[in-house]
Amino acid sequence: xxxxxxxxxxxxxxxxxxxxxxxxxxxxxxxxxxxxxxxxxxxxxxxxxxxxxxxxxxxxxxxxxxxxxxxxxxxxxxxxxxxxxxxxxxxxxxxxxxxxxxxxxxxxxxxxxxxxxxxxxxxxxxxxxxxxxxxxxxxxxxx
Numbered sequence: 001x002x003x004x005x006x007x008x009x010x011x012x013x014x015x016x017x018x019x020x021x022x023x024x025x026x027x028x029x030x031x032x033x034x035x036x037x038x039x040x041x042x043x044x045x046x047x048x049x050x051x052x053x054x055x056x057x058x059x060x061x062x063x064x065x066x067x068x069x070x071x072x073x074x075x076x077x078x079x080x081x082x083x084x085x086x087x088x089x090x091x092x093x094x095x096x097x098x099x100x101x102x103x104x105x106x107x108x109x110x111x112x113x114x115x116x117x118x119x120x121x122x123x124x125x126x127x128x129x130x131x132x133x134x135x136x137x138x139x140x141x142x143x
Contacts, residue, residue, distance in 0.1 A: 007031070007039055009060050029119045032060045044100035044117040054095060054102050056117040063122060065102045065115050068094035075115065075122060088113070089142070103127075108138055 003021070006013035009029035014022045031039045043057035052067035062078030071088030078084075088107065095102035095115075104113040107126075110133035114125045126142070128134050 004039075029060045032058050032119070034058060042119045044119065046097045046100055046102055046117055048097070054097065056100070059117060060120040063117055065095065065117075065122075066092050066104075068092050068104075075124075077121065108136055109133055111136070111139070 001015050003013040003015055006023075009031055010027070011023055011025040012031075014024065016022055029042055031041055034040050040058050042059060044059060045057045046054050046065070047057060048067065049055050049064070052069075053073075054065040054067055056063040060079075062076070064073075064076040064078075066074050066088075069092060071090055071092050073085055074088040074092065075086045076083060088104075090107065092104050092113075093106060095104050100117040102115045104115075107113045110129040112127040112129070114127060116123045116125075126139070128139070133139075
């Protein structure tokens, strides 16, 4: 039987019938708390929220991607009452969702932006499709 008070994102303690305890530990988070406070497995699948934004199902931080439009709120991370919001310098198209990845096609000519939800954050990759796109000076200004 799991000892709920000893459960964390990456470990769980079990009470054994003989009175001993066993701890199951992982190198990375395997569960996160849902809004109601219960533990559930990590699920980085992306879904569209009612406000048009894109969010990860269940991760250790609140992770939201833009649903398109203004580049101001490209990525929002929330954890323990703190929020970090990152933007994009231009208007964003509506992303195509595939599992845990949101692809914003054509953020620059022949350049796509891919954001991938992780258990405790995200990754970003620019997909540069042509040699001409690689020469675009706007690429060197993206930070």
